[in-house]
Amino acid sequence: MNAELLEQAKNSLGRIQSFDSKTLPREDVLGTLSFTEAVEPADQLIDLYKQLSIDVLEQLPDSYLQTIKDQADSSFNVLKSILDFNLDTGNNPKAQRDYLLGALRENYAPVFESLHPLISYSVRKSTDFTRLEREARAFIQNMEDRANALQQELENRRKEADGIIETVRRVAEEQGVSQQAIYFKNEADKHEHESKKWLTATIGLTIGLALYAVATLFLHKIPLLAPINTYETTQLAVSKVLIFLAIFFFLVLSSRNYLAHRHNLVVNRHRQNALVTYQAIVKAAGEDASRDVVLAKAADCIFAAQPTAFSKTDGADSGSLSFVNIAPNGIKPTITP
Numbered sequence: 064m065n066a067e068l069l070e071q072a073k074n075s076l077g078r079i080q081s082f083d084s085k086t087l088p089r090e091d092v093l094g095t096l097s098f099t100e101a102v103e104p105a106d107q108l109i110d111l112y113k114q115l116s117i118d119v120l121e122q123l124p125d126s127y128l129q130t131i132k133d134q135a136d137s138s139f140n141v142l143k144s145i146l147d148f149n150l151d152t153g154n155n156p157k158a159q160r161d162y163l164l165g166a167l168r169e170n171y172a173p174v175f176e177s178l179h180p181l182i183s184y185s186v187r188k189s190t191d192f193t194r195l196e197r198e199a200r201a202f203i204q205n206m207e208d209r210a211n212a213l214q215q216e217l218e219n220r221r222k223e224a225d226g227i228i229e230t231v232r233r234v235a236e237e238q239g240v241s242q243q244a245i246y247f248k249n250e251a252d253k254h255e256h257e258s259k260k261w262l263t264a265t266i267g268l269t270i271g272l273a274l275y276a277v278a279t280l281f282l283h284k285i286p287l288l289a290p291i292n293t294y295e296t297t298q299l300a301v302s303k304v305l306i307f308l309a310i311f312f313f314l315v316l317s318s319r320n321y322l323a324h325r326h327n328l329v330v331n332r333h334r335q336n337a338l339v340t341y342q343a344i345v346k347a348a349g350e351d352a353s354r355d356v357v358l359a360k361a362a363d364c365i366f367a368a369q370p371t372a373f374s375k376t377d378g379a380d381s382g383s384l385s386f387v388n389i390a391p392n393g394i395k396p397t398i399t400p
Contacts, residue, residue, distance in 0.1 A: 072129075079109060084105040084106050085102065098160070101167055108167070111178065127181060130178075130181075134173070138174060144166075247332075248335045250331040251327075251335060254327040257320075258328060261320040268313055268314040275310060276307070
């Protein structure tokens with residue numbers, strides 16, 4: 064193999080493969096005689112050369128290398144003539160332009176006839192079908208393995224999900240009425256918060272009342288308020304009493320609100336604790352009658368009216384079960400034969 068010819072063929076083929084067809088039009092220079100129409104056939108011709116791998120040239124005989132070199136040089140000369148074209152060329156630039164366009168279009172056919180066997184050889188040589196088939200089989204097997212692993216993982220996840228759902232269902236069944244304790248907890252927290260505010264107000268009013276009581280001992284010594292006759296003395300005394308009673312009234316009201324919220328806090332905490340322990344009591348009760356008693360008491364604890372603690376006439380919690388609640392299941396008829 065002629066090394067010099069091989070190098071020349073590589074250079075010629077590489078030059079035509081790297082040619083940029085976008086440089087052909089030159090509309091800014093040639094105007095209406097630009098080679099915009101040359102871009103498409105030039106791309107088609109260059110793509111044909113790109114299908115021939117330069118690496119394959121080392122395996123070709125000198126005659127084929129010469130053919131590749133001649134065809135690549137011929138095509139490049141056509142493209143180079145288009146690049147060198149200018150409006151000062153000859154007496155008829157349009158005819159020269161049309162001739163170059165025709166030469167470019169006609170160049171594709173002989174190049175294809177000369178190179179298509181070499182392109183087929185290059186594609187076959189550069190493509191290892193055995194390797195592709197082996198890689199495809201390995202890829203398919205890998206996908207099958209991953210699909211099986213994914214299916215197994217999904218099955219495990221499904222079993223875990225079923226177990227979690229069963230656990231949640233069992234917990235929900237076991238909780239039953241005890242879940243209602245959260246409402247009493249929220250109420251207890253709210254009353255605790257409100258009681259702290261009323262306690263602060265009560266302490267403030269107590270201090271204010273004490274300070275006012277002390278201040279009343281010295282009000283008559285203030286020149287502006289000092290009474291000078293019986294009428295003014297009576298008026299000052301009545302004013303002291305009215306202000307004292309007003310502060311005392313708000314003190315009593317504040318303390319009653321504090322006591323009411325503390326009372327409701329204790330009641331709701333008691334109901335919360337009672338409902339939390341409901342399930343343990345139900346499990347401890349063996350007979351259905353005993354379960355009905357516990358259930359009736361739990362319902363009574365939930366739905367019974369809560370005393371406000373503002374009035375002394377508020378009824379106490381209905382702590383006893385009526386006979387009607389337990390009679391249907393608690394008393395069973397006895398049949399005498």
